[in-house]
Amino acid sequence: MDHVIGYDLARGLHIIAVIAWIAGLLMLPRFYAYITVSQPGGELETAMLKAARSLRMIILTPSLIVAWAFGIFLFGTYLTGDWTRPPGDTLAAVPHWFWLKFLLILGLSGYHGYLSAEGRRIAKGERRRSEKFWRLMGEIPFVVAIAAVLLATLEP
Numbered sequence: 001m002d003h004v005i006g007y008d009l010a011r012g013l014h015i016i017a018v019i020a021w022i023a024g025l026l027m028l029p030r031f032y033a034y035i036t037v038s039q040p041g042g043e044l045e046t047a048m049l050k051a052a053r054s055l056r057m058i059i060l061t062p063s064l065i066v067a068w069a070f071g072i073f074l075f076g077t078y079l080t081g082d083w084t085r086p087p088g089d090t091l092a093a094v095p096h097w098f099w100l101k102f103l104l105i106l107g108l109s110g111y112h113g114y115l116s117a118e119g120r121r122i123a124k125g126e127r128r129r130s131e132k133f134w135r136l137m138g139e140i141p142f143v144v145a146i147a148a149v150l151l152a153t154l155e156p
């Protein structure tokens with residue numbers, strides 16, 4: 001892989017994007033927790049609503065896209081080589097641990113979508129969840145990140 005972007009550069013950029021993505025996912029529910037306990041229309045609520053929106057637009061959406069883009073590029077390196085192989089053999093070249101990581105990242109992407117949808121509801125004034133709920137939700141990305149990183153590095 002010695003083209004415009006090599007494998008190791010793609011791996012580095014993938015990890016950088018993943019750091020930003022996970023950091024954002026850890027912060028966003030915390031902002032929602034603050035909004036939930038803040039005075040309606042007050043200074044804290046206004047500031048946190050703005051911060052949550054900026055976090056989604058400036059950090060979360062771009063880092064999701066970049067993490068997926070480089071992840072798919074890296075995934076492509078499992079498949080390239082001999083295109084004359086039957087499709088079954090090509091898929092068999094994908095390491096088994098990757099499919100578990102794939103489930104985790106699909107889940108994490110769904111979790112991201114859920115947080116975005118809830119953010120739009122919160123911006124409209126809906127307060128359907130407790131502060132405690134949002135604090136607990138904020139732990140999820142950390143647990144998923146531990147599992148995803150160890151799968152990628154230990155390659156069990």
Ligand code: HEM
Pocket residue numbers: 011014015018022067068070071072074075076105108144145146148149152153
């Ligand atoms: C967004 C979708 C993602 C896709 C499609 C994807 C796919 C991949 C692929 C194919 C590799 C190359 C693995 C290898 O060395 O054989 C990789 C590397 C890596 N991924 Fe992801 N990944 C994604 C998200 C994540 C997330 C969320 C994390 C952590 C929280 C993560 C952590 C890593 C790490 C640490 C490596 C480097 C492993 C190494 O080279 O030793 N990835 N990813």
